[in-house]
Amino acid sequence: MGFVLMKKIGIITHYDVHNHGALLQLTALTRVLAMRGVEAKALRFDKNYDFMGHALKAKYDVSIKSLGIYLRYLKDKGFGCTKYNYQKRKTLNRFKVSAGIIGDYYSESPLLDGVIVGSDEVFALHTGPTPVFFGHCLPTDNVFSYAGSFGPTTYADICNLHSTAFVKSGIEAMKYVTVRDANSASVVRQLIDNEPPIVVDPVLLYGYKKEISEMGSPSYKNYLLVYAYDNRMNSKEEVDAIRKYASSRGLKTLSPGFYHDWCDYNVNVDPITLLSYFKNAEEVLTDTFHGSVMSLITESKLAVKTRESNHFKLRNLLLEYGLEDRIFQAWEDLDSVMSPNIDYDRVNVEIERRRADSMIHLDKMLQMI
Structure with a gap:
């Protein structure tokens, strides 16, 4: 009796942040893809923080240089907040392991059928230019964006940061680009003269019903x-x-x-x-x-x-x-x-409509692999 090999897809997103929303959207996307016969995990990578300034960069490049920053954090935030965030880090790390949502380092994952960049503010440039967020240097030519967002980054910001060629070439090389919001659609339109579909965040796509x-x-x-x-x-x-x-x-x-x-x-x-x-x-x-x-x-x-x-x-x-x-x-x-109540019957109709439309775009990506 034959069997069908599952497609394997890597996800480029904010996987190493201590933020429940970021992990919910990543988990949601892996579960939606699993329902489509796809094995998906986040790919690990090193994030760029060059636009945050050399001194603040030490906060994220954890080493002896970052000790002073964390001591100031303890002083400013207090013991209660510091203890809470230490426990939060442990809680979220346990969740990532139990959910099985984190995969290999991106350059050590050569057997992928494709990579999806997104969701969340993967295209935002406020920390620095991270190549994989824009599809550069990934171990496959099948690169897509699902619900990618520029967050607060505008087209003018990209120009002012002298990053137009860097961002444009990455977006242009992707085989299918969808975004999460109107600003991101506007930026893509100005970069590559193409109108990307606006799709729902993976949390809304999956729904966790x-x-x-x-x-x-x-x-x-x-x-x-x-x-x-x-x-x-x-x-x-x-x-x-x-x-x-x-x-x-x-x-x-x-x-x-x-x-x-x-x-x-x-x-x-x-x-x-x-x-x-x-x-x-x-x-x-x-x-x-x-x-x-x-x-x-x-x-x-x-x-x-x-x-x-x-x-x-x-x-x-x-x-x-x-x-x-x-x-x-x-x-x-x-x-x-x-004070006013929310008519969720009406809201849910719109959620279902947008969810179905977004699923069509995700399925088109999978069909291209």
Whole structure:
């Protein structure tokens, strides 16, 4: 009896970050591809940090040179945050091993049928020019982009960083390019005079429906879930506004995934378990892309605080699902934005439509291998 060999695909994305959203989108893409008979794992590589400045680069090139940076981190953030992030690193590393989502170093993976670059801000240039993010030097000519994003990087930024030829040649050589947002589509259009399809993030593509339906409830009840990086939502104005709002609703504040010492609860969870905290929250307050995406797939009642660095990205996402009215910028508007209920019957129809359309583009990539 014969058998069919599974295709093997490498994924180039932000695999070595301590961010639940990044690992959720990577895991989602591997699971969608597995359903298509494809074995996929993230390829390891070294990220470039040249645009961050020589001194700050030592933070990421862990060595004796980075000791001073981490001592300052301990001093600035305090013992509680440092301990939390140490435990978080261990939790996420265990998850990556158990989920089996990390593969070989890219230059040591010669037997791949193809490579997919994405999702997440793989095309962003704020840290530095990393060749593999743009398909350069990969061990196959079958290179694609699924839901790649330039994040805050604009076409003007690419020109100002003298990176036009570097970025353009990589994008142009890819066999099929899809992006995650309108800014990224605009950049690709200006680079190669081609309009790339806008597809959904892998978290929305996969949906985690089975996992969400089977998961239990956290031991915490009646909480406002706060999902923001630990260097944000910490000013006195923000903390006072959030605490006042939570108190008016009779809610405790809970932060899963990032440490905020002013929250009633800070919990360390793996990326899948994190979804149960979203599902069971009374309300969700976030200022991140994947915090918004997790809210959508768990049908959470949410309000989204945008900032200069992410306003267009978040507005684009919520606009796609008719939820731009969930955005606020002034803290005094939090109550009025959060109060209305969300018609998730309508939202889910749009999610399913975009999911089906995005799957068509992913299948086209696989057919080209």
